[in-house]
Amino acid sequence: MNISIRQITEHDPKTISDAFKEQGWDKPITLYERYIGEQNNGERVTLIAEADGRFAGYVNVIWKSYYPAFREESIPEVNDFNVLLKYRRLGIGSKLMDRAEEIISERSSVAGIGVGVFSDYGNAQVLYVKRGYVPDGKGIHNGQYYVAYGENVVINDDIVLYLTKNLKN
Numbered sequence: 001m002n003i004s005i006r007q008i009t010e011h012d013p014k015t016i017s018d019a020f021k022e023q024g025w026d027k028p029i030t031l032y033e034r035y036i037g038e039q040n041n042g043e044r045v046t047l048i049a050e051a052d053g054r055f056a057g058y059v060n061v062i063w064k065s066y067y068p069a070f071r072e073e074s075i076p077e078v079n080d081f082n083v084l085l086k087y088r089r090l091g092i093g094s095k096l097m098d099r100a101e102e103i104i105s106e107r108s109s110v111a112g113i114g115v116g117v118f119s120d121y122g123n124a125q126v127l128y129v130k131r132g133y134v135p136d137g138k139g140i141h142n143g144q145y146y147v148a149y150g151e152n153v154v155i156n157d158d159i160v161l162y163l164t165k166n167l168k169n
Contacts, residue, residue, distance in 0.1 A: 008046040057083030114160040133163035
């Protein structure tokens with residue numbers, strides 16, 4: 001299998017959206033059109049993985065994270081990392097992450113990433129730890145604030161543990 005990594009182009013949004021729709025996920029075309037605009041403005045880099053010329057997954061590098069701790073410390077964030085189910089466990093995610101970290105290392109010695117805390121994110125949790133990411137020590141964040149001890153929360157995609165990796169090792 002020939003795996004290639006490139007930046008998103010204006011020809012990609014419909015292909016990406018349709019591919020996720022095939023596996024039952026709602027990823028609207030407008031999301032990827034926004035990514036192109038933000039890439040053109042220098043706010044992010046969106047990387048596309050293709051396997052034998054077919055869309056297989058993507059990842060973003062966001063230069064100014066939405067997560068306050070990363071933003072305050074100027075830590076670029078690996079964000080919205082997705083590989084189609086039929087292409088998982090083939091090394092595509094690792095190639096996307098390699099390229100994202102390479103891009104980040106041109107500007108920063110540290111990369112950040114957030115991961116959900118329930119079982120749907122289990123493979124990602126394992127991958128990030130194997131790649132050298134460690135929790136940032138600030139606890140669980142819900143998109144607005146850190147979850148406090150004893151607080152009741154609904155566990156969903158917004159409940160995230162943030163991790164960092166030193167890229168200079």
